[in-house]
Amino acid sequence: MELSGDQLWERIQDGVRPHLPPHAFTTWVASAKASALTDEELVLEVRNPFHVEWLEDKYGPLLERTGSDVLGRPLKIRVCCASPEDSGPVPALELGVPRPAIEGGPGTGSSLDASLERSSFDSSGRPLSNRPQSSGARPGDPAPALFGRYTFERFVVGGNNQLAVAAARAVADKPGRMYNPLFLYGGVGLGKTHLMHAIGHALVGDDAARRVAYLSSEQFTNELVGAIRRGDTAAFRGRYREMDLLMVDDVHFLQGKESTQEEFFHTFNALYDSQRQIVVTSDRPPQDMDGLEKRLVSRFEWGLVVDLRPPDFETRMAILRKKADDEGLVLEDAVIECIANACTSSVRELEGAVLKLLAVSSVWNQEISPDFARRVLALRRREQQPREPIASPDRIKECIAGSWRVRIEALVSKTRTRNVTEARHVAMYAIREILGMPLAEIGNLFGGRDHSTVLYSIRKVEGRMEEDDRFRERVEVVMRELRDRDSAFHT
DSSP states (O other): OEEEHHHHHHHHHHHHGGGSOHHHIIIIITTOEEEEEOSSEEEEEESSHHHHHHIIIIIHHHHHHHHHHHHTSOOEEEEEEOOTTOOOOOOEEETTOOOOOOTTSTTTTOHHHHHHHHEEEOTTSOEEEOOOOOTTOOTTOOOOOBOTTOSGGGOOOOTTTHHHHHHHHHHHHSTTTSSSSEEEEESTTSSHHHHHHHHHHHHHHHOTTOOEEEEEHHHHHHHHHHHHHHTOHHHHHHHHTTOSEEEEEOGGGGTTOHHHHHHHHHHHHHHHHTTOEEEEEESSOGGGOTTSOHHHHHHHTSSEEEEEOOOOHHHHHHHHHHHHHHHTOOOOHHHHHHHHHHOOSOHHHHHHHHHHHHHHHHHHTOOOOHHHHHHHHHHHHHHHSOOOOSOOHHHHHHHHHHHHTOOHHHHHSSOOOHHHHHHHHHHHHHHHHHHOOOHHHHHHHTTSOOHHHHHHHHHHHHHHHHHOHHHHHHHHHHHHHHHHHHHHHTO
């Protein structure tokens, strides 16, 4: 009996369904699609790298056992990210009948290899869709490297970004003539990079011959340094000054880099004079960028400078519903509202909260209910709190001075009475143990004593704790009090 890849995947799903909680099956298994099938391997496609890792790690063995039972022989299951260009039919496989090896070795020419060749991931795990160079491109032109999912259609518009979206669409419709340059600024995770890539997709979609370049300011700097080292700055200049669209991310990192600013200034002028579009992003407006040449700040202000702000509640709700639809997730409205109330700073924070809920629900084997969401998001907020200990040096000195009944000022003075000296030694020991500060810094906290004096004091306390049980208990009590207060602060 011959089974297609889709039919085999349906049988595997039927086999694993009784062994998984309904929410886990719906979220992780049912949303995967069969992509390619060979005699030894079934390839599944999912929507993002996180889904790939989770499906392989948590459910891969169960899926492979079930698939092997269906076929009557070993079957390996591989998971990859879906490629929008990879839409060919999944081949059929004869049950119990070995298939001849594919010409050129395993995997050669398969849809899986084509998919992996066409797509890759950036450093954040986001999929890249590198379009092949157009007929108008020349050897040496940088590949567009546009994120495949970053399009206008996938961008949620709200009051916080309405002007930025309108400007980006105007630039895409009339590149080089409307808002040149377009300067987008705002905090992390608010959609600046998404809009840049959406402009790129729109331009290349309208005319495949257009040359589009996207890069970070750091990459621009590194390429310039490499060109100078190789002695081919002319090729570097020619490559970027003939782009139809140049997009530079995080341009604030050009601050203080005089040579790079000089090169970028001339590249900007060349593109602007030839009516070619420039789009840049930053975390702040041009006038707030210290260390940037005034003439470059002036160029950035020639076009339109527009900010993106954190999304309001309604926009956060819309973003979460859009993400749930895109990822095939089943989230109640009450859960979405809970996330929207808890995560207010950026789109990236919203996405991180959703991933956290999915991961914890699978580990704890619980449905994602509003109460579950509140508990997990509360845990996430605690994890994100800065880990600066409440037991600061001043707090440690205050606590020990109180326990030893001496004035805090006495700890840093030159007073050498037995009780003050003992308290001073214990305070140095506690700061070293709890905060791990260098000896020299601890000495500065106690009237400028040198590191050898601090080391002597710490060893004095350690030695006495080994010999004197009452003293050890007294020190441990105050240490426990300090650590308990620190722990209570972070729970």
